[in-house]
Structures are given as C-alpha cells and as structure tokens.
Amino acid sequence: MQLSEGVEWGAHCAVVLAMLPDGAALPAGRLAEYHGVPGPYLAKSLQALMRAGIVASSPGRRGGYRLARPASAISLLDVVDAIEGERAFFRCTEIRRRGPAAVAGRANSPACHIAAAMWRAEERWREELAAVNVEEIARVVAEGVPPVARAKAEAWLSEVLASRG
Amino acid sequence: MQLSEGVEWGAHCAVVLAMLPDGAALPAGRLAEYHGVPGPYLAKSLQALMRAGIVASSPGRRGGYRLARPASAISLLDVVDAIEGERAFFRCTEIRRRGPAAVAGRANSPACHIAAAMWRAEERWREELAAVNVEEIARVVAEGVPPVARAKAEAWLSEVLASRG
DNA sequence: GTCCCTATACTCGGATAGCAAGTGTCCGAGTATAGGCGG
C-alpha cells in the first residue's frame, strides 16, 4: 500500500511546468535532469499526465511538455489519479457471501459496513488532496526557497530555454 | 496503490471473533471456511493481527484465535496498520535536492510542500478509520443482516463450537 | 530578395525486459486433550 514513485515525480514536474514562461515547453529529458531521475521512466509518468489532460505535449524540435490548463485548475488529486488510476484503495470482494453462512440472491444486507467505512475514509483523503492546487504549491515554493537555490534554478532554466532558440 | 486483500479478510475476521461467546476461540481454518478464502494464506494475515496485539492465539487441541482486547478498543485503523504496516502512502525522496538546481546542506526549504499535503491527506484518512471500531461494526451487522442469513451463521457457529467439545 | 523544398535533429509514444512485493502453499514445533493404566 504505497503510492508509486511516479506520483512524486509527476507532482514536482507539474510545479516546475507551472513556473515556465507563457508558451514555453520543457522536454521530458530536461525535466528528468532537473530532478535527477531516470529520464525514460519519467516519460512514462508524463504520458499518464498527458492522457489525463493535465499536461500537453508538442512534438518536434522545440517541443516538450507544458501544462494543459491553468495551474490553479490542477489539484494534487488530479495528478495522483492520473498516475495511479482512479481505482479505490479498498476493493470489497463480498467475502461475507461466500462461506457456509451465505444466502442466495438479495437476502444479504444491503451494504457491507466495513467497505462503507473504508470508502468514506478514502473520500476524506481525496477531499484533502483536491483542496490543494499546483499554483498554490508553486507560490509557496517560490516564496519559501532560499535565494541561492532559487538563483541556481533560474539560471538553469534560462540556459535551457536559451539553448532551445 | 491498493490495500492488500488481507485487510478485508482481517477486518471480517475481527468482526466474527467479536461475536463469539466469552472464552471461545476459532481456528484459522474455520475462519477461512466461513469466509470462503484460502486457509493457509488467511493464517498469514491472522499472524499479522497477532503480532499487532489485536488477536490472541491459543495452541493445542481446542485452541484458535480470539480477540486480545474488547472489540470496542479495536479500530479499523488498527487492523489496517497491522496488515499493511504503518509506513506512509507517500514517501518523499526529496528529488528537489538532486538536480542541477540543488544546493548543499541546509540551504533548502525546510519542508517539501507536496509531501506535507500528502501526509495531511493521509492523516484525514487515518482519523476516519480510527473513528470506527469493531464492536460498532459487529452491532450494525447483527442488526442489519436478514434473519435467514443470521440463522445460518448462528447454526454454523453452534455446530463448530459443539464439535470442539 | 523572397519563396519553396529538403534534410536534419529533436521530440513524443508505445512496446519490451527486470525486479520487488503481494499471493498462495506447505510442513515442522508445541500444547491441551482423551484414554488407558496403576495405585
């Protein structure tokens, strides 16, 4: 029961993309380099974000990834669902209907109380993640990061963007 | 990102054990038979509940499993933690410190905002599960289950207990 | 000088191996019981 690593990567990538100048795009390889993660595998997560409509990709020489909609309209939950898929944590297999005490048809209780509690808890989790959006994260990061780190990041980004014409 | 099947089994087993008469125990094989699940594997989950101090086991001929403390003192969260382990869903690998924009030592921001949001959401999930205890579930199940199903379950249980002397 | 064409280099995208964790199973160690035996 752990989120895949792609969730962390996808979230950080979304934040970085939110800080790009309008119209700019960043290739998967550069995003991987910036985060120090294996490039080809990060591409897999980015493709998932693509399918979910969170980021948009441009092919070709000056192509790359950019946010598909305003950062304020992208929640952490969107990113998690895109990477992990939207299936529930808890899957109820109705084991109460399988043993010697099972009865046929609709004579069972209407709902499994255990599953209901599990899904309710999961809903709380989703609500909390839905309340955080990428723009907010980017703003907090921009304010909280020490000047020296911010300068390094901006220098790197400028160089990358300049080298792309 | 899915809970293992053992969580469902463990929770249902706890509820069944909560309905036993005082002093009675049920072997793993019987619990598996009741739920229609593979016996030897269920034992694995029961051992996890044992290590967590949720159930107690008695060896020997009339041995088996019983709750180690009152059902009202066992929450769903206890069961989930016992089976899944208490490690967090989200593990922050601090990828912001790994790229070309990283700075050494303590010059980084104090906390990763993404990780903080993830852990906050997880806390909501845990709070919700901690608010549900096994006694409550057992009561709701006992009230809600149709008479015919309840009769079958009680008949099975009586037979099992009788066959154990 | 301007327009068009072509070759290029770069991008994404899906298809392909490797590995860890969950899933499923088994057999050995230990104990309470039941029956038999001796007093």
Next chain:
DNA sequence: CCGCCTATACTCGGACACTTGCTATCCGAGTATAGGGAC
C-alpha cells in the same frame, strides 16, 4: 474409585514457490526547424 502418564490429534508459526504490478529501458513514428537552392 481416583490420580498420573502417555499417546494422540489438533493448533499455530515460520519457511518456501509463484504471480502480478511497479520499475527501468529501448527504439520507431512524427514534426518543427534550419539551411540551401531556385526563381
């Protein structure tokens, strides 16, 4: 008739294969660009 001893059958507990899904990687399809050539 009562107490003790032994054999038994049943229980748990940990050690051993197998499958699914995550991790990591590669190469092919497609496109915007840059340069060169023709008009």
